Amino acid sequence: MKLIKAIIRPEKLNDVLKALFQADVRGFTVSRVQGHGGETEPVATYRGTSVKMELREKVMLDIGVSDHFMQVVVDAILRSARTGDVGDGKIFVCPVEQVHRIRTGDRDTAAVTPVPG
Amino acid sequence: MRTRHVVLSAALVPILLLAGIEPALAQEAPAISGADTAWMLMSTALVLLMTPGLAFFYGGLVNARNTLNTMMMSFVALGVSGVIWALLAYSLAFGTGSAWLGDFSMALMSGVGTGPQGTIPQLLFLGYQGTFAIITAALISGALIGRMRFGPYVAFIAIWGIVVYAPIAHWVWGGGWLFQMGALDFAGGAVVHVNAGIAAVVAAIVLGSRREYGHTALLPHNVPFVLLGAGLLWFGWFGFNGGSALGANELASLALVNTMLAPAATLVVWAFLEQMRAGRITAVGVATAIVVGLVAITPAAGFISPFSAILLGAIAAFPSYFALQWRAKSRLDDSLDVFAAHGVGGMTGALLTGVFANEAFNGLGANGLLYGNPGQVMTQAISIVAVLFYSGIMTFVILKVIGLVSALRPSEREESIGMDILNHGEEAYASSDGTLLLLTDEINGGRSH
Numbered sequence: 399m400k401l402i403k404a405i406i407r408p409e410k411l412n413d414v415l416k417a418l419f420q421a422d423v424r425g426f427t428v429s430r431v432q433g434h435g436g437e438t439e440p441v442a443t444y445r446g447t448s449v450k451m452e453l454r455e456k457v458m459l460d461i462g463v464s465d466h467f468m469q470v471v472v473d474a475i476l477r478s479a480r481t482g483d484v485g486d487g488k489i490f491v492c493p494v495e496q497v498h499r500i501r502t503g504d505r506d507t508a509a510v511t512p513v514p515g
Numbered sequence: 516m517r518t519r520h521v522v523l524s525a526a527l528v529p530i531l532l533l534a535g536i537e538p539a540l541a542q543e544a545p546a547i548s549g550a551d552t553a554w555m556l557m558s559t560a561l562v563l564l565m566t567p568g569l570a571f572f573y574g575g576l577v578n579a580r581n582t583l584n585t586m587m588m589s590f591v592a593l594g595v596s597g598v599i600w601a602l603l604a605y606s607l608a609f610g611t612g613s614a615w616l617g618d619f620s621m622a623l624m625s626g627v628g629t630g631p632q633g634t635i636p637q638l639l640f641l642g643y644q645g646t647f648a649i650i651t652a653a654l655i656s657g658a659l660i661g662r663m664r665f666g667p668y669v670a671f672i673a674i675w676g677i678v679v680y681a682p683i684a685h686w687v688w689g690g691g692w693l694f695q696m697g698a699l700d701f702a703g704g705a706v707v708h709v710n711a712g713i714a715a716v717v718a719a720i721v722l723g724s725r726r727e728y729g730h731t732a733l734l735p736h737n738v739p740f741v742l743l744g745a746g747l748l749w750f751g752w753f754g755f756n757g758g759s760a761l762g763a764n765e766l767a768s769l770a771l772v773n774t775m776l777a778p779a780a781t782l783v784v785w786a787f788l789e790q791m792r793a794g795r796i797t798a799v800g801v802a803t804a805i806v807v808g809l810v811a812i813t814p815a816a817g818f819i820s821p822f823s824a825i826l827l828g829a830i831a832a833f834p835s836y837f838a839l840q841w842r843a844k845s846r847l848d849d850s851l852d853v854f855a856a857h858g859v860g861g862m863t864g865a866l867l868t869g870v871f872a873n874e875a876f877n878g879l880g881a882n883g884l885l886y887g888n889p890g891q892v893m894t895q896a897i898s899i900v901a902v903l904f905y906s907g908i909m910t911f912v913i914l915k916v917i918g919l920v921s922a923l924r925p926s927e928r929e930e931s932i933g934m935d936i937l938n939h940g941e942e943a944y945a946s947s948d949g950t951l952l953l954l955t956d957e958i959n960g961g962r963s964h
Contacts, residue, residue, distance in 0.1 A: 407931075409727075409931040409932075412727075412730065412731045416730075432948070432949060434949075439951075440932075440936050440940065441940060441953065442936070442940045442941055442942065442945065442950075443940050443941070444941065444945075447952065448952075448953040449947075449950040449951060449952055449953060450950060450951040450953055451949070451950055452949045452950060452951050453948060453949030453950075481928065481931075483928060
């Protein structure tokens with residue numbers, strides 16, 4: 399099994415979700431995160447104070463998949479999250495030791511999306 | 516001229532129109548009334564508060580990354596439209612001029628002093644009317660959210676206040692052709708709401724939809740803001756309609772109570788519609804209903820009985836409710852439904868004024884359809900059509916001309932970042948985490964990073 403962690407632009411989330419649903423991905427976790435990906439920092443001014451916004455809003459997706467499904471998911475995210483500008487994000491693919499589905503007690507490959515059948 | 520003038524018109528029209536120009540004539544006008552002046556001072560402040568109220572109403576309805584820009588489009592009108600009004604538009608609207616347009620006699624506030632205009636000081640009349648010019652411009656912004664550069668927007672409302680608002684105000688309230696025809700518009704159903712509504716539609720078409728329109732839903736980021744805004748609008752509207760009597764008198768009482776009752780009826784009917792069709796009564800729906808009811812009673816407030824006001828408010832819920840349902844499924848990105856609320860609500864109210872108007876409640880108004888004068892409905896319809904055409908066409912022309920000088924819209928990339936950062940360099944919900952304080956020399960040297 400693999401855990402895919404994808405960090406993307408918030409404004410691309412809808413496109414990515416659509417691509418994931420089309421790829422038949424049924425389970426994932428979405429978190430609002432802040433990060434810095436080398437993009438230029440906008441300058442904000444509040445009264446006399448000017449600040450450089452070092453951290454930008456990002457969205458992180460965590461998706462557990464079986465090995466053979468990993469490339470499909472990665473391709474879907476690559477395709478849907480890209481704008482071509484600095485700051486589009488990263489995809490990390492990590493090995494996973496165990497997966498348990500809480501409702502049924504299914505383990506490992508049986509427990510990751512999509513439900514094998 | 517709205518009733519504010521109709522009421523006074525029998526004896527005072529010549530003096531009214533000249534008072535601002537010839538101080539010598541002012542002595543012949545009746546003395547300034549302390550009570551009337553007090554109420555109009557209050558009303559001016561009430562109507563001014565509607566624009567910040569509108570900013571909250573609109574600001575809550577948009578997503579978080581466009582909140583400040585949306586609110587700023589209302590707030591900047593407090594400055595730009597107010598100055599334009601005092602310097603030029605007031606004279607074009609209320610100067611004697613012709614049936615089509617006022618004149619330059621009171622430009623730069625020349626001759627507008629503390630002498631009487633009716634029973635209140637001339638300056639107060641200018642100020643009170645200015646608050647209407649401000650909110651009318653701000654209303655349009657609900658159709659422009661999330662996709663307009665701020666400079667062109669400011670240019671647009673400045674020019675619009677002179678080219679569109681001032682002439683239409685003159686037609687109806689300044690003694691122009693619609694007034695002479697007998698069109699009834701107590702506090703601005705046509706001048707303010709139909710006018711802003713059609714301008715919003717045209718502006719939304721000229722600008723085009725937001726790039727995410729149609730595949731990403733626009734959900735309100737702060738519904739309590741929307742309710743707060745609706746509440747402030749209702750509160751301010753007592754000055755908008757009640758003040759349009761131009762005095763502390765029976766007519767102001769009628770207009771104020773009607774302004775309480777009509778939106779109440781709209782709210783009830785709207786809630787009923789939602790319960791029947793969607794199974795739930797929503798907070799955004801109730802806030803919208805309040806605004807629709809307020810818009811609809813605006814042209815009628817000083818002409819109809821309180822019972823008619825309840826009927827009018829109840830009826831007005833239907834066209835706006837269904838216009839809103841239709842718009843949401845269309846390609847028209849009038850994002851905050853300015854047309855459904857103000858355009859359709861204003862037209863409904865203006866037409867129903869021609870139905871319910873009753874001289875028993877305002878002897879200087881007119882009777883409507885129900886009181887033996889079916890022709891009034893046609894007069895009202897003509898005033899609506901005239902405003903739709905003039906405002907629609909001129910709004911199109913103004914935006915196209917500004918578009919020749921400066922791009923109206925930002926790039927796709929900028930649009931996705933949001934108008935707050937792009938236009939204002941601020942965020943509505945900024946966090947200090949991860950920000951780097953810039954010192955003066957860094958700002959001067961390092962803006963480009």
